[in-house]
Amino acid sequence: MARITAGLTTSHIPAVGAAIDLGRTGEPYWRPVFAGYEFSKRWIAGHMPDVVVLVYNDHASAFSLEMIPTFAIGCAESFAPADEGWGPRPVPVVRGHPELAWHIAQSTILDEFDMTIVNRMDVDHGLTVPLSLLFGQPAAWPCKVIPLAVNVVQYPPPTGNRCWNLGRAIRRAVESFDQDLDVMVWGTGGMSHQLQGPRAGLINREFDTRFLDGLTKDPEALARVPHVEYVREAGSEGIELVMWLIMRGALAPDAREVCRFYHVPASNTAVGHVILENPR
Amino acid sequence: MAGYNEAFRDIPGTTVFDATQSRLGYHLNQFCMSLMKAENRAAFKADERAYLETFPMTPEQRQAVLDRDYNRMIALGGNIYFLAKIGATDGFSFQNLASKMTGMPEDEYKAMMVAGGRPIRGNRSKSDKDS
Numbered sequence: 001m002a003r004i005t006a007g008l009t010t011s012h013i014p015a016v017g018a019a020i021d022l023g024r025t026g027e028p029y030w031r032p033v034f035a036g037y038e039f040s041k042r043w044i045a046g047h048m049p050d051v052v053v054l055v056y057n058d059h060a061s062a063f064s065l066e067m068i069p070t071f072a073i074g075c076a077e078s079f080a081p082a083d084e085g086w087g088p089r090p091v092p093v094v095r096g097h098p099e100l101a102w103h104i105a106q107s108t109i110l111d112e113f114d115m116t117i118v119n120r121m122d123v124d125h126g127l128t129v130p131l132s133l134l135f136g137q138p139a140a141w142p143c144k145v146i147p148l149a150v151n152v153v154q155y156p157p158p159t160g161n162r163c164w165n166l167g168r169a170i171r172r173a174v175e176s177f178d179q180d181l182d183v184m185v186w187g188t189g190g191m192s193h194q195l196q197g198p199r200a201g202l203i204n205r206e207f208d209t210r211f212l213d214g215l216t217k218d219p220e221a222l223a224r225v226p227h228v229e230y231v232r233e234a235g236s237e238g239i240e241l242v243m244w245l246i247m248r249g250a251l252a253p254d255a256r257e258v259c260r261f262y263h264v265p266a267s268n269t270a271v272g273h274v275i276l277e278n279p280r
Numbered sequence: 281m282a283g284y285n286e287a288f289r290d291i292p293g294t295t296v297f298d299a300t301q302s303r304l305g306y307h308l309n310q311f312c313m314s315l316m317k318a319e320n321r322a323a324f325k326a327d328e329r330a331y332l333e334t335f336p337m338t339p340e341q342r343q344a345v346l347d348r349d350y351n352r353m354i355a356l357g358g359n360i361y362f363l364a365k366i367g368a369t370d371g372f373s374f375q376n377l378a379s380k381m382t383g384m385p386e387d388e389y390k391a392m393m394v395a396g397g398r399p400i401r402g403n404r405s406k407s408d409k410d411s
């Protein structure tokens with residue numbers, strides 16, 4: 001049977017992708033950001049999953065205001081990098097795992113989560129920047145990726161509790177898949193940041209630290225945090241942190257934090273990154 | 281659900297992209313979406329007014345785009361992820377857009393971020409400015 005081996009969270013800042021693509025990672029501004037992922041790159045090389053279920057949000061790339069699915073799972077064979085206004089990122093095409101993706105879709109829908117099934121979808125920086133941070137610049141990504149897009153652009157986004165419970169449903173789905181696969185779940189976005197209006201640039205280190213602590217130790221309490229608290233305390237785009245609860249819900253209650261990195265700033269954002277390992 | 285939308289209005293300098301904003305800004309945001317295609321970016325750059333006329337936006341929305349007044353575009357229903365495509369078409373970084381919205385020169389905004397960002401204290405609540 002398939003199993004969830006580990007989960008990780010990371011911010012998915014577009015400027016980080018640009019720094020990688022333009023060969024600027026060694027510059028003094030960027031060096032501390034990328035240094036924070038050195039351990040993780042070694043770690044994942046030694047724990048290579050067969051499949052990553054990558055939870056992210058689309059930033060008006062695949063989904064405009066014409067259709068706004070709350071949860072959308074990519075079931076296609078492949079997903080092309082999106083042109084977000086300056087041409088697609090020069091990164092490999094993302095290879096999906098249609099069989100597992102369809103199984104997760106079926107299992108979670110029967111578990112009463114109304115997933116949107118997507119067979120054609122370009123993937124933007126929300127999905128490709130985390131891959132670049134962990135895998136660098138390979139000719140092909142070293143594992144399959146199932147995109148799971150969450151609406152956090154149009155209000156209301158799903159509640160933290162809904163995300164937490166979806167994570168638990170994904171765990172049940174993966175563990176009932178009849179193939180011998182190592183699966184990771186990644187939650188992306190965050191941490192505190194505000195990209196709009198006169199309050200742009202907001203950072204809240206205390207909120208972020210409490211969130212990182214709670215993610216491992218008391219995720220059920222985090223799942224009760226209302227949207228208004230995210231927006232007030234972590235900035236309008238800090239709402240992306242609800243996606244981290246999908247990752248956490250998919251991991252075991254006693255998952256262990258093996259890596260934590262926090263850095264301010266990358267562009268307009270506080271970078272947060274943790275790795276959680278499931279007990280063997 | 282009572283009071284859900286109202287609760288956000290106490291947060292200073294922030295517009296939540298709720299149903300009201302989404303209805304107001306539908307065509308403005310769909311115009312932004314069109315800038316994901318290289319040929320549309322070229323058409324927009326060649327004649328901004330004429331290109332904007334092809335979308336059923338309000339005159340105020342068109343003017344805000346021409347003025348590159350991002351706060352005004354947000355007030356008129358624009359969403360920042362959509363509006364960012366105008367900035368990308370202009371060749372500006374997101375940090376440049378952010379500094380424009382805060383009214384700070386870009387180097388000052390950048391220095392604020394390097395120093396740890398805009399502090400939360402004093403920026404939580406319109407009704408309680410000391411929180």
